[in-house]
Amino acid sequence: MPYELYYWPEIQGRGEFVRIALEEVGAPYVDVARKPAKGGGVPAMMTLLDGKRVKHPPFAPPFLRSGQLLIGQTANILLFLGMRHGLAPRSDAGRLWAHQLQLTIADLLVEVHDTHHPISARLYYEDQRREAKRRAADFLQYRMPKFLHYFERMLADSGGRHLLGRKLTYVDLSLFQVVEGLRYAFPHAMARLEKKVPRVIALHDAVAKRPRLAAYLASERRIAFNEQGIFRHYPELEGK
Amino acid sequence: MPYELYYWPEIQGRGEFVRIALEEVGAPYVDVARKPAKGGGVPAMMTLLDGKRVKHPPFAPPFLRSGQLLIGQTANILLFLGMRHGLAPRSDAGRLWAHQLQLTIADLLVEVHDTHHPISARLYYEDQRREAKRRAADFLQYRMPKFLHYFERMLADSGGRHLLGRKLTYVDLSLFQVVEGLRYAFPHAMARLEKKVPRVIALHDAVAKRPRLAAYLASERRIAFNEQGIFRHYPELEGK
Numbered sequence: 001m002p003y004e005l006y007y008w009p010e011i012q013g014r015g016e017f018v019r020i021a022l023e024e025v026g027a028p029y030v031d032v033a034r035k036p037a038k039g040g041g042v043p044a045m046m047t048l049l050d051g052k053r054v055k056h057p058p059f060a061p062p063f064l065r066s067g068q069l070l071i072g073q074t075a076n077i078l079l080f081l082g083m084r085h086g087l088a089p090r091s092d093a094g095r096l097w098a099h100q101l102q103l104t105i106a107d108l109l110v111e112v113h114d115t116h117h118p119i120s121a122r123l124y125y126e127d128q129r130r131e132a133k134r135r136a137a138d139f140l141q142y143r144m145p146k147f148l149h150y151f152e153r154m155l156a157d158s159g160g161r162h163l164l165g166r167k168l169t170y171v172d173l174s175l176f177q178v179v180e181g182l183r184y185a186f187p188h189a190m191a192r193l194e195k196k197v198p199r200v201i202a203l204h205d206a207v208a209k210r211p212r213l214a215a216y217l218a219s220e221r222r223i224a225f226n227e228q229g230i231f232r233h234y235p236e237l238e239g240k
Numbered sequence: 241m242p243y244e245l246y247y248w249p250e251i252q253g254r255g256e257f258v259r260i261a262l263e264e265v266g267a268p269y270v271d272v273a274r275k276p277a278k279g280g281g282v283p284a285m286m287t288l289l290d291g292k293r294v295k296h297p298p299f300a301p302p303f304l305r306s307g308q309l310l311i312g313q314t315a316n317i318l319l320f321l322g323m324r325h326g327l328a329p330r331s332d333a334g335r336l337w338a339h340q341l342q343l344t345i346a347d348l349l350v351e352v353h354d355t356h357h358p359i360s361a362r363l364y365y366e367d368q369r370r371e372a373k374r375r376a377a378d379f380l381q382y383r384m385p386k387f388l389h390y391f392e393r394m395l396a397d398s399g400g401r402h403l404l405g406r407k408l409t410y411v412d413l414s415l416f417q418v419v420e421g422l423r424y425a426f427p428h429a430m431a432r433l434e435k436k437v438p439r440v441i442a443l444h445d446a447v448a449k450r451p452r453l454a455a456y457l458a459s460e461r462r463i464a465f466n467e468q469g470i471f472r473h474y475p476e477l478e479g480k
Contacts, residue, residue, distance in 0.1 A: 055397070056337050056340075057393075058340065059347075059387075068333075069336070071340065072340045072344075073339070073340045073343040073344065075343060076336060076339050076340045079336070079339070080336060093308075096309070096316055096319070096320055097296050100298065100311065100312045100313045103315060103346075104299045104312075104313065106343075107299075110347075110350055114358075118354075118359060118371065119378060120374075120375065120378040122378065122382060123378075128374075131358065131359065131371045131374070134360075134368075134371070135358070135359050138359060138360040138362065138363075142362060147299075150299050153297075157295070
C-alpha cells in the first residue's frame, strides 16, 4: 500500500521535506490533498485534523499515513522514513545525531517563516510588513549565516561529502531543500554567503543530480516556490 | 557515570524539560554550567559549542552527555532518555506518537519565546516591545488556546490520565512545565483558559505531586522563573 502524504496542495512548505525523501527512495505515495477526486483534496486532510475517528490526530500538516500509523511533525516523519528506507544510520547514536541535525533545520525553518510573518500566521504579510523588515534584517545578518556556517562545519568534520559521512541521509536531502529555498527567498544574501559555505553548496549540487531527485525536480510533482510557502521572495526584505 | 547536562545556569528555559525528566527517574546528573568550580560554569558549555575537539557539537544548549554521546535538541534528548528510563512506550509506534507530541510542545515553546522576542533574540525586550504586544495578543487569543485545547483533546482520547494512556511519559512532564510557565507568564489569560482544559490541569497537578518531582520543585535545584527565560511575566503583554 502506498504511503499517504497530507499537506497543503499549493506550496512546498514543510511537506516538501517529506516529498523529497519519498522521491529519493522511490517509495510509492499519494499526495492526498493534491488529488481532486473523491476522498482527496484539502477536505480529506482536514477530516483527519479535526475528525474524531482518528486515534492520533496531528496538530498540523504535514502528516503521513503508513498502514495503521498516522505520523505528524516533519522531523518525526523523517525519523520514521529514515529507519525504514536506509536514509539514516543504523546505530542509535547515528540516528540521534541525524535527528538532532534535522531538528536544527526545523528551527531554521521557523525563523525563515517568521521573516515574513513575525507577528501572526493568521495575518497577511502586508499587515506585518514593517515588523517583517526588522526581523528579516536580523535573520540575514546573523541567523542565516550562523546556521549555514554550522552545517558547513559539520560537513567539514563528517569524514565524507554528506552530513553523516559517506552515506546519504534524509538530513542531506533537507539541507538541499534549505539551500533551494534560501536562494529563492534571499538571492542577494545567498549569493554573498554561498562563497563561504562551499561544502553546503557542493552537497546541494550533488543531491540535485541524484537521478530520482533530478527526475522529481523536473516533474510536475515539484510545486514551484511562491509567496504562500515558507520561503517567499519579497525583495524589500533584502533591502532591495 | 552521571549524565552531564549543559544549559544556561540562570534560567529554566529549555533545559528545564530535561532536568524534570532526569529528576523524575532519579538519574544522577551534573548541571555543569551551574557548577562554579574548575571544569564547570558557562565556559565549560561554550567549549563544547565552539570547540573543535567535539565530534558532534550541538548548535545550541541544552545538550546532554551520556558516556561518549553528546546529544542536543531538547526533544531529541527526551527521546533518548525516554527509551533509557522507561519514560516512553516500548513500541516504535508509541515512541513516534510521544515524540510527535513533544515536538508540538517544542513548537509551542518557540511561540511563547517569540511573544517577548518577535524580532530578534539578540535585542532586549525593551527594543521590541511594540512588536511584542502585537505578537502576544495574537498568541493569547488564538495560539495558546489552540495548543492547550489540542492537548486537552489528546488527554480525553488517551484512555488514561496521561497523554499516552495510563503510563507516565516524558511528554506529561513537559506539559506540566508548560502549564507552570504559562501560569507565570500569563496569569490572567491562564486563569480564564484553565477552566476549559480541566484534564491538562489535572495532569499538571498529578505530576506536581509525584514524590521526586515534588522534592525537586521544593529544592534549590529548581531555578525560579524570571525575565531571562522563555516564560517571562510582562503584564503589558496581557494588556494589564
